[in-house]
Amino acid sequence: EAGVAQSPRYKIIEKRQSVAFWCNPISGHATLYWYQQILGQGPKLLIQFQNNGVVDDSQLPKDRFSAERLKGVDSTLKIQPAKLEDSAVYLCASSLSLYERDEQYFGPGTRLTVT
Amino acid sequence: KQEVTQIPAALSVPEGENLVLNCSFTDSAIYNLQWFRQDPGKGLTSLLLIQSSQREQTSGRLNASLDKSSGRSTLYIAASQPGDSATYLCAVNSLSGYSTLTFGKGTMLLVSP
Numbered sequence: 648e649a650g651v652a653q654s655p656r657y658k659i660i661e662k663r664q665s666v667a668f669w670c671n672p673i674s675g676h677a678t679l680y681w682y683q684q685i686l687g688q689g690p691k692l693l694i695q696f697q698n699n700g701v702v703d704d705s706q707l708p709k710d711r712f713s714a715e716r717l718k719g720v721d722s723t724l725k726i727q728p729a730k731l732e733d734s735a736v737y738l739c740a741s742s743l744s745l746y747e748r749d750e751q752y753f754g755p756g757t758r759l760t761v762t
Numbered sequence: 763k764q765e766v767t768q769i770p771a772a773l774s775v776p777e778g779e780n781l782v783l784n785c786s787f788t789d790s791a792i793y794n795l796q797w798f799r800q801d802p803g804k805g806l807t808s809l810l811l812i813q814s815s816q817r818e819q820t821s822g823r824l825n826a827s828l829d830k831s832s833g834r835s836t837l838y839i840a841a842s843q844p845g846d847s848a849t850y851l852c853a854v855n856s857l858s859g860y861s862t863l864t865f866g867k868g869t870m871l872l873v874s875p
Contacts, residue, residue, distance in 0.1 A: 651805075688867055689865025692863065695860060695862070738805060758803070
C-alpha cells in the first residue's frame with residue numbers, strides 16, 4: 648500500500664514570495680491534515696479536512712496561508728507572501744476517518760527555507 | 763488546552779542498554795496516545811498507538827504504557843541498537859476537538875556502538 652506522498656521535498660524561497668505544497672493521502676483515507684514543524688518543536692496542526700470540507704483551521708494564519716482539497720483526495724497548501732518565520736517542515740498526514748480518531752499516517756514532509 | 767511534555771529532551775546511551783522515554787500530558791480526557799519516530803530530514807513513523815482504555819501496547823522491542831489518570835505514558839526500548847537513533851515524539855488525541863494530535867517536543871536518542 649502506498650503511503651502519503653508529498654512534493655516538493657525541499658524548497659528555498661525569498662521572503663514575500665509565494666510557495667505551494669502538494670499532498671496525496673493514502674487511498675481511501677477521508678481525513679487529511681497539514682502540520683507545521685519548526686526546528687526543535689513537535690508538529691502543530693494547521694488545518695484538517697474531512698473529504699473536501701474543512702473541519703478545523705483555527706491555527707491556520709489565514710492572512711497568508713490557504714489550503715484546499717477540492718475533490719476530496721489530494722490537497723494543496725499555499726503560503727503567500729512567505730515570512731522568515733515560515734521556515735519549517737510541512738507535514739501532511741491522513742487517516743481513515745475523523746470520527747473514529749484513527750491512527751494518522753504521515754508523509755515525508757516538505758522542508759521550506761525562507762531567506 | 764492540552765500540553766504535552768517529554769523528558770528527557772536528549773539521551774545518549776551505549777548499545778544494548780534498556781531505556782525509558784517519558785511523556786506527560788495535562789488533560790487526562792484523551793481518546794488515544796501515539797508514539798512516533800522521526801529520523802533526520804524525514805517524516806513521522808508511527809510506532810505504537812494506545813487507546814485510552816488500554817494500559818500498554820507492545821511491538822517487538824518496544825513497549826508503551828499509559829496511565830491516563832496521572833497523565834503519563836512511557837516508551838520502553840529493550841536492548842537498544844544504533845539503528846534506534848532518532849527523535850521520538852509522543853502525541854495525544856484529546857476527547858475535545860476534532861481528532862487533533864497535540865505533540866511533545868520529542869526526545870532525541872543517540873545509541874552508540
